[in-house]
Amino acid sequence: xxxxxxxxxxxxxxxxxxxxxxxxxxxxxxxxxxxxxxxxxxxxxxxxxxxxxxxxxxxxxxxxxxxxxxxxxxxxxxxxxxxxxxxxxxxxxxxxxxxxxxxxxxxxxxxxxxxxxxxxxxxxxxxxxxxxxxxxxxxxxxxxxxxxxxxxxxxxxxxxxxxxxxxxxxxxxxxxxxxxxxxxxxxxxxxxxxxxxxxxxxxxxxxxxxxxxxxxxxxxxxxxxxxxxxxxxxxxxxxxxxxxxxxxxxxxxxxxxxxxxxxxxxxxxxxxxxxxxxxxxxxxxxxxxxxxxxxxxxxxxxxxxxxxxxxxxxxxxxxxxxxxxxxxxxxxxxxxxxxxxxxxxxxxxxxxxxxxxxxxxxxxxxxxxxxxxxxxxxxxxxxxxxxxxxxxxxxxxxxxxxxxxxxxxxxxxxxxxxxxxxxxxxxxxxxxxxxxxxxxxxxxxxxxxxxxxxxxxxxxxxxxxxxxxxxxxxxxxxxxxxxxxxxxxxxxxxxxxxxxxxxxxxxxxxxxx
Numbered sequence: 001x002x003x004x005x006x007x008x009x010x011x012x013x014x015x016x017x018x019x020x021x022x023x024x025x026x027x028x029x030x031x032x033x034x035x036x037x038x039x040x041x042x043x044x045x046x047x048x049x050x051x052x053x054x055x056x057x058x059x060x061x062x063x064x065x066x067x068x069x070x071x072x073x074x075x076x077x078x079x080x081x082x083x084x085x086x087x088x089x090x091x092x093x094x095x096x097x098x099x100x101x102x103x104x105x106x107x108x109x110x111x112x113x114x115x116x117x118x119x120x121x122x123x124x125x126x127x128x129x130x131x132x133x134x135x136x137x138x139x140x141x142x143x144x145x146x147x148x149x150x151x152x153x154x155x156x157x158x159x160x161x162x163x164x165x166x167x168x169x170x171x172x173x174x175x176x177x178x179x180x181x182x183x184x185x186x187x188x189x190x191x192x193x194x195x196x197x198x199x200x201x202x203x204x205x206x207x208x209x210x211x212x213x214x215x216x217x218x219x220x221x222x223x224x225x226x227x228x229x230x231x232x233x234x235x236x237x238x239x240x241x242x243x244x245x246x247x248x249x250x251x252x253x254x255x256x257x258x259x260x261x262x263x264x265x266x267x268x269x270x271x272x273x274x275x276x277x278x279x280x281x282x283x284x285x286x287x288x289x290x291x292x293x294x295x296x297x298x299x300x301x302x303x304x305x306x307x308x309x310x311x312x313x314x315x316x317x318x319x320x321x322x323x324x325x326x327x328x329x330x331x332x333x334x335x336x337x338x339x340x341x342x343x344x345x346x347x348x349x350x351x352x353x354x355x356x357x358x359x360x361x362x363x364x365x366x367x368x369x370x371x372x373x374x375x376x377x378x379x380x381x382x383x384x385x386x387x388x389x390x391x392x393x394x395x396x397x398x399x400x401x402x403x404x405x406x407x408x409x410x411x412x413x414x415x416x417x418x419x420x421x422x423x424x425x426x427x428x429x430x431x432x433x434x435x436x437x438x439x440x441x442x443x444x445x446x447x448x449x450x451x452x453x454x455x456x457x458x459x460x461x462x463x464x465x466x467x468x469x470x471x472x473x474x475x476x477x478x479x480x481x482x483x484x485x486x487x488x489x490x491x492x493x494x495x496x497x498x499x500x501x502x503x504x505x506x507x508x509x510x511x512x513x
Contacts, residue, residue, distance in 0.1 A: 101133060162323065167414055233438070243444065269453040303350065328356075
């Protein structure tokens with residue numbers, strides 16, 4: 001396989017983010033009990049554009065086929081007898097003895113906005129051990145993929161959206177960014193106005209409890225990654241007595257406002273960039289990006305400054321802009337496995353060619369090679385803006401820029417200006433931060449990675465505290481990348497598998513390295 005094809009395959013798997021009716025319907029009987037619905041499991045269709053496109057999932061290693069179904073859920077949980085929407089599900093039935101089956105293990109891989117229906121098959125090998133006692137199940141949360149997807153701008157508009165200057169330096173650039181943000185948000189309201197009030201995390205948590213009942217489980221056994229930890233925490237708060245064996249990996253800090261979260265990410269991505277630069281310059285062979293770690297980072301900063309003035313060819317007809325390059329660098333820092341691609345992409349960009357960094361940027365933004373976008377961006381913004389009460393102004397962002405720049409001279413501006421995404425949003429945000437207090441819930445294993453760029457390590461300890469005494473059990477992984485279980489670290493795998501398979505909790509404060 002040509003190198004470029006291997007790269008594209010790796011990027012597609014990294015997005016963590018794939019036919020069944022998902023629109024609103026009103027054909028249910030007045031007295032119908034949705035908890036009693038029977039799922040019609042069938043062979044999985046080819047993923048929709050909103051799920052990211054591609055091929056239907058390949059058979060599992062033992063030859064078993066993936067199965068897909070649609071669960072009906074209320075559009076509005078405040079009107080549970082009203083219109084319904086379809087929630088797309090996927091499962092792999094247990095590979096072990098049916099008599100030892102614990103139940104279903106439900107995965108949410110994060111985003112928000114990632115398609116669980118496409119992501120679970122991509123990472124199924126990682127969870128083969130867990131499949132010996134569980135049916136592996138995932139889903140597209142409401143507003144995502146095949147589950148009544150939120151739609152905003154079209155592919156051509158999204159190409160322009162992701163090429164725009166997202167770090168304005170003067171009044172004209174600031175006005176353009178605000179105008180583009182307003183246009184995007186208005187497109188969401190125009191194309192998905194009926195769904196926007198109903199994509200909050202609390203809505204998805206109620207879908208999870210309906211899913212638990214429809215799958216036939218008395219408890220929800222759950223594996224949440226990244227935003228999936230926030231969803232899991234909200235579920236535990238709403239339904240503490242229904243929590244079964246649960247694992248939170250790559251943990252969102254539930255105590256932070258969007259501003260605090262963005263500032264934390266600036267620090268997290270900078271730490272990851274520092275680690276990348278140190279790794280490159282500490283190897284026996286010469287680092288092609290600089291003689292010292294500081295040289296590497298200084299050269300990246302100069303590249304981004306040059307790209308703002310003069311973009312370079314990316315993937316025709318698009319150019320690699322400062323915005324696209326920053327996104328591409330960030331995507332590569334999600335996994336240590338991608339550092340080699342970041343090195344190659346930076347080398348290429350220094351030579352005036354931006355193809356690899358553009359591929360990385362496209363992966364982050366959900367763009368396929370054919371120019372079609374999944375709905376991850378539309379869903380991500382819709383869910384975040386429905387959850388978060390804060391609405392920031394450009395003046396507020398400008399006052400915060402020094403603090404963000406101190407956190408990261410590469411990512412600070414980018415993440416600070418990103419706080420404007422909910423400005424002019426049509427639906428009010430629900431709260432300052434999610435409530436995850438869950439007194440009475442079963443223990444939840446909470447794993448923090450010291451080198452996680454997107455969900456910094458400190459969030460794990462705060463999640464443990466917020467869940468309440470005796471609920472959160474903290475495990476620390478001293479590693480790099482977003483998440484711990486997929487690092488294949490034996491200590492982490494032992495802790496997670498021991499709890500999910502045998503109910504054996506590790507000691508609180510366990511450290512894996």
